[in-house]
Amino acid sequence: MTEAQTQIDLVSLIPEWLREAESFEAQSQVLEGKARALRQMVESVQVLNGDAGRLLTFARPDQPIVVKRTNRFDPEDGPRGRDAVRLIVAERPGLWKLRDIGAESERRGWPSSRQALSTAVQRLEQDGEAERISKGVYRFDTRSVVLVPVKDEAP
Secondary structure, eight states: OOHHHHHHHHHHHHHHHHHHHHHHHHHHHHHHHHHHHHHHHHHHHHHHTTOHHHHOTTOOTTSOEEEEOOOSSOGGGOOOHHHHHHHHHHTSOEEEEHHHHHHHHHHTTOOOOHHHHHHHHHHHHHTTSEEEEETTEEEEOSSOEEEEOOOOOOO
């Protein structure tokens, strides 16, 4: 192979090398963005200075939520209000729309109205079991739900 052929072969590789360099630069930008996000997360936890567990309501996914069921209604009719919401969202923790909770309750044949379920979700938010993301959209805890029946307090 002559020197002129070697030079021509190298010159023909330039477009491929340029494409590869652009690809590496794009990957580098993505990785730099991820590194920045991780540094921000570290800084956020450091700023909390040990208060993360107290401030973050979803900090203990290993601990189930234990709640007492109400005994105002016949349990044969199905759960109502907060009990119904807890059971629905426990099967798929994460983001839920109020209308989807209502539709699922209706699908199961449970007696709560959509307004009652909306009120229940607002109360769960007040109790720290849900986080309002936007109007009608809530994030629910990833912990499992354990409903404990209430015993009659008859003497």
